[in-house]
Amino acid sequence: MTAGPSRGRRYVMLLLLLCGFSVILFRLVTLQVFQAAELTAKADRQHQKTVSFEGARGMVSDRHGKVLAMNVEVPSVFGVPTSLDSPSTVARHLSPVLHIRSDELVRKLQQDKSFVWLARKVEPEQGRRLEQLSLDGIGVVMEGRRFYPKGPLLAHVLGFSGMDGQGLEGLERRYDSHLHGEKRVTVLQRDALGRTVFPKGLAEQVPTPGHALTLTVDEVIQYIAEKELEDAVTHTHAKSGTIIVVEPQSGAILAMAVSPRFDPNVVAALSPDRWRNRALTDTYEPGSTMKMVVAAAAIEEKVMTPDSMVFGENGHMVIANTTIHDHDKLGWMTFSEVIQKSSNIGAAKTGMALGEQRLYRYLQAFGFGQRTEIDLPGEVSGLLKAPKAWGRRSLASISMGQEVGVTPLQMVSAVATLANGGVMMKPYVVSEVRDQKGRLLKEVLPQVKRRIVSQDTARTMTTMLEGVVTNGTGTKAAIPGFRVAGKTGTAQKIDSRTGAYSSTQFVGSFVGYVPAESPRLAMIVVLDEPQGEAWGGAVAAPVFRRVGEQVLNYLGVSREDTVKIALAMKDH
Amino acid sequence: MKMLTILGGVLLAFVFVWERVDVVRLGYQIERLKTQKILLERERDQLQVKFSALTAPERIAKVATEKLGLVPPQQGQVLMVHQTGDGPGLSLPPAEQVRLARHVTTGRVSE
Numbered sequence: 001m002t003a004g005p006s007r008g009r010r011y012v013m014l015l016l017l018l019c020g021f022s023v024i025l026f027r028l029v030t031l032q033v034f035q036a037a038e039l040t041a042k043a044d045r046q047h048q049k050t051v052s053f054e055g056a057r058g059m060v061s062d063r064h065g066k067v068l069a070m071n072v073e074v075p076s077v078f079g080v081p082t083s084l085d086s087p088s089t090v091a092r093h094l095s096p097v098l099h100i101r102s103d104e105l106v107r108k109l110q111q112d113k114s115f116v117w118l119a120r121k122v123e124p125e126q127g128r129r130l131e132q133l134s135l136d137g138i139g140v141v142m143e144g145r146r147f148y149p150k151g152p153l154l155a156h157v158l159g160f161s162g163m164d165g166q167g168l169e170g171l172e173r174r175y176d177s178h179l180h181g182e183k184r185v186t187v188l189q190r191d192a193l194g195r196t197v198f199p200k201g202l203a204e205q206v207p208t209p210g211h212a213l214t215l216t217v218d219e220v221i222q223y224i225a226e227k228e229l230e231d232a233v234t235h236t237h238a239k240s241g242t243i244i245v246v247e248p249q250s251g252a253i254l255a256m257a258v259s260p261r262f263d264p265n266v267v268a269a270l271s272p273d274r275w276r277n278r279a280l281t282d283t284y285e286p287g288s289t290m291k292m293v294v295a296a297a298a299i300e301e302k303v304m305t306p307d308s309m310v311f312g313e314n315g316h317m318v319i320a321n322t323t324i325h326d327h328d329k330l331g332w333m334t335f336s337e338v339i340q341k342s343s344n345i346g347a348a349k350t351g352m353a354l355g356e357q358r359l360y361r362y363l364q365a366f367g368f369g370q371r372t373e374i375d376l377p378g379e380v381s382g383l384l385k386a387p388k389a390w391g392r393r394s395l396a397s398i399s400m401g402q403e404v405g406v407t408p409l410q411m412v413s414a415v416a417t418l419a420n421g422g423v424m425m426k427p428y429v430v431s432e433v434r435d436q437k438g439r440l441l442k443e444v445l446p447q448v449k450r451r452i453v454s455q456d457t458a459r460t461m462t463t464m465l466e467g468v469v470t471n472g473t474g475t476k477a478a479i480p481g482f483r484v485a486g487k488t489g490t491a492q493k494i495d496s497r498t499g500a501y502s503s504t505q506f507v508g509s510f511v512g513y514v515p516a517e518s519p520r521l522a523m524i525v526v527l528d529e530p531q532g533e534a535w536g537g538a539v540a541a542p543v544f545r546r547v548g549e550q551v552l553n554y555l556g557v558s559r560e561d562t563v564k565i566a567l568a569m570k571d572h
Numbered sequence: 573m574k575m576l577t578i579l580g581g582v583l584l585a586f587v588f589v590w591e592r593v594d595v596v597r598l599g600y601q602i603e604r605l606k607t608q609k610i611l612l613e614r615e616r617d618q619l620q621v622k623f624s625a626l627t628a629p630e631r632i633a634k635v636a637t638e639k640l641g642l643v644p645p646q647q648g649q650v651l652m653v654h655q656t657g658d659g660p661g662l663s664l665p666p667a668e669q670v671r672l673a674r675h676v677t678t679g680r681v682s683e
Contacts, residue, residue, distance in 0.1 A: 067624040072617040124618065142614075149624035223629035480647055549647065558652045 055181025056144050057165055058210030060158060062219040063431065069158055069172070069264075071144040071209075075127025076120040081109050084137040094138065097129050098122065109137075120163060121145040144181075146172075152261040154222050156277040157215075157253075157376065157429060160264040169275055171429065174377045175213055178433050178441075182208040211441060214432040216252035221245055224550045225257035229525075232543045233259040236508075236530035242279045242408045243547060248416040248513060248522045250446035251425030253374075254551075280372075280379040283405035284507045284526065287491030288473075288536070290401030291347040292511070293414055294354070295339050296461050297362035300453040303353045306336040306464055310346045317345045320392035324348055324400070336464050340472030342488060344400045351399025356387040359398065365452045366414045367424065368406055374427045375444075382406045401491060408526050411511055416522035418461050419485075419513035422453040461485075462516050469512070477510055477541035479549045481559030485519075486512020486544065488536035493529070506534035510541045514548050520557050523547065 031039065060069040077098065084090055087109035088102075095102040098119045108116050119126075120143065127140050146161045159170020167176035184207040225243040233241045238259075245255040262274045276282070298304040312330025316323055326343050338346030351359055363369065369384025383405030385394075390403075397403040409427060417424040426447040433442040453461075465485035468474040473488040489509040495502040509526040513519040525540040525547070533539065625631070636642040 066627070067620060070617065070621060070624075072621055073614050147621045149621045150628040151625075151630070153628065153630065220629055223633075227630075227633070550644075553645070553650045556652055 054144070054165060054183050055207035055209040057146060057161065057181055058179040058436075059212040060171065060179075060215065061212070062154075062215050062217050062222075064218065065214070066219045068150055068154060068215070068219065069146060069148050072147055073142040074121050074124055074145045075130070075140045076143045077118045077122060077127075077130060078139050078141065079109050079116050079118050080114055080137045080139070081111050081116060082114050084109055090135055090138060093133055093135060094118065094130075097126055097133070148264045150219065151265065152263045153219060153226065154217060154256070155262050155264045156258040156275065156279070157217065157256050158264060159275070159377075160267050170277065170376065171213065171215075174375055175430065175433075178211040178213065181210045209436045212434045212436070213430050214434070215429055216247075216250075216254065216431045217256070217429065218254050220554055221551050222255040222257065224554070225255040225547055226259075226261065228543050228547045228550075229257045229259045230261070232525075232527060232539065236527055236532065236534075236539050238527040238530040238539075240278060240528045242282075242524070242526045243543070244279055244408055244412045244524050245547070245551065246412055246416045246427060246522045248419035248519045249425070251413075251416070251427045252431065252446070253427055253429050254521065256429075277376065277378060278408070280374065280376060280407050280409045283380060283382045283407055284528070285402055285404065285491040285493070286406050286411055286509065287401040287489040287507065288342045288344075288347075289411060289415075289487050289489030289509055289511050290404065290406075291339060291342060291350075291399070292418070292461070292465065292487040293363065293366050293368075294347055294350055294359065294399045295335070295464065296366075296418060296453050296457060297359060298335075298350045298354055299460050300362075300457045301354060301358060304335045304350060306334060306460060308335040309333070310335055310338050310343075310349055312343055313345050315345070317348065319348065319396045322393055324396060336467050339464050339487070340467045342468075342473045347399045348396035351395050356390060356395055359395065360384075360387050362452070363398070363404070365424075365450065366417065367410050367449075368404060368414075372409055372413050372427050374409060375430055379409070380407060382410055401489060408509075408524050411509075412522055412524035415487075415511040415513060415524065417452055418458050418465070419519035419522045420458075421455045422458040423451050424449040465512065466516050473535075473537040474510060474512070474541045476537060477512060477544040477548075479514060479545050479552070482514050482548070482552060482557075483516035484512055484514045484545075484548070485516040486510055486541070488541060490534060490536045505529050508534050508536040508539040510536050510544045512544060514552065515557065520555060521548070521551060 056071040056073075059067060059071075061067050077094075079090075081087065087106050091102045091105035091109060094100070094105055098105070100119060105118060108118060118138070130138065130140055144165060146165070148155070148158060148160070155170075157170055159168065159172040159174075161167050161172045161179075165180060167173040167179060172179065225245055229241045229243045232238070241257075241259040243255065243257040244253065246252070247254055256277075256279050258278050260274065262270055264275075267275060295304070299306075304310075309332055311332050312326060314331060315326045315329040318324075324344050326341075326345050328341065330341060330343055330345070333341065333343070333346065335346070335350070337343075338350070354362075363384055369382055371379045371381050373379075385403070390398075394403055413424065413427055426449050428444055428447070431444050432440060435441055462485045465487055466483055468488065469478050469484045469486055474484075474486050477484055477486050477488075487510070489507075489511070491507045491509075492501040492503070493505040493507060494500070495505065507526060507528055508530050509524065511522075511524045513522040523544055525543045527539050527543075530539045
């Protein structure tokens, strides 16, 4: 019995097995240790898919809960080019539904990609028609689309959001952190055939929607302002226009209308110039409306009283080798008449009586040269130079509303201060922020900025400004049955070619409040470059009257001559 | 006794299987209802957008003036009537002072 050959075979077998196991072990170590990270990532890429879900953007509504902006889920159409046999046939079917040219669709569908967007956020009806077509390699997913159901109403304040739901302009941008929905990234497993296996409980993990905003704006007042502004811009052939309506006691913006308007539902085709909120991004030389501020400062400082006599120099006065003109040859007049007749010479003399430092201090106090800090993006601070940069004529010029740049919002805040008894309020647009369950997260209360003039001064100014409307340059702003206080302004624009004041380009404006004895609204009307008669009293004051009368009717404010009818309800 | 035990065991097995089947059935029903809820919420949102668009002041004014022939009240045509409740008498002002729009004829208001 010999064990040699069989023993030898055993050794050979053992050796072979050892070699085999060594190779396996080597491969195992290579795969599991040295290439582990790389291979794991590769495997994950094959059987995992990362998708992001985003909650709906929050709703925006006016002070009475009327919806101004909201999200609706609409279909988005995608294609899977790698699974298409005949892109041109598919494109021919899609083209009439999506309203996209067939050759453009073919170009997208011929790409060497496994996914391409064909049309995003289309109308629900288009999605339904596509589902009926049931084309292979074409799919529909639902995405949130921002709708502004009132079209252009309040567009400059609301702004708009982008295709991916990010706020781009206006309130949509300013309050983006509140409005945008929660973003949630989820890893989904895919099976051997590439189908998605949703993790358990995914349906319960719906991302939280964004917060809802309630505005101080009233959509009816906004509509009245926009309608009247559009009419005025059309009739006067002005380049643009602005109306702001403020509640003087709180600083709440009731309306902010800008012309030309735009529809935030279709912004892609418009230039940025169209959606700029001129009420706070554009500055203009206010002209005579600034005399109201100078007068308030002079009365507060007891430099003038309404009965102080001022000589009008018969319409001509030379200051620093330049001549200041009045449109009438005015002689002696009371300070009230200076404001009523909007005398440039009277205002210049008042400014000189105040002196540089005092005038500058009041201009700053009234908010010129600084932002109002309204909760809207893009606000500019305007232009107000410090006295050390003033020229020899500056004191007189600034008193007449030249050499300063203001925004319509700054000017209406100044007049609202007088309407509010001398106390300046911070203007604001958003009054409440609520979560998706309606719980109050943030309430914005009226905020006092500072007292600028005393109540007595504000009362005196009201009487003087009423004189402007009853006997002065602003008679066209008068609203029957109500006492109106206000001031007209007509400012020459700087001609960009010559650098001098233009004789054909003006800004006509009117600022005021009503009812004067107990103001419910302060308002500014600004028309940029009206053609023909450009006086603020002729073009802007009538707009103030039309808006004011309609808004007071809407608010149910009684006329002075209101008949109070007593009804004995208990008998009925 | 043995028969009863076997019968009880079979019954338990049936109950267990029925319970499992019912859980699956209810699961499908829940999924169906969730889908229905999403579709209804979507429809609600679309209707809300439509409602908001239809009640826009601009549209109402257009329908009122162009379709119904109404006109905005002119200066002095609106009077606020306040109820004070401290008197039994009803004293209306003279008719010429109360200019209320009563009839609409071809787009113009006649008093």
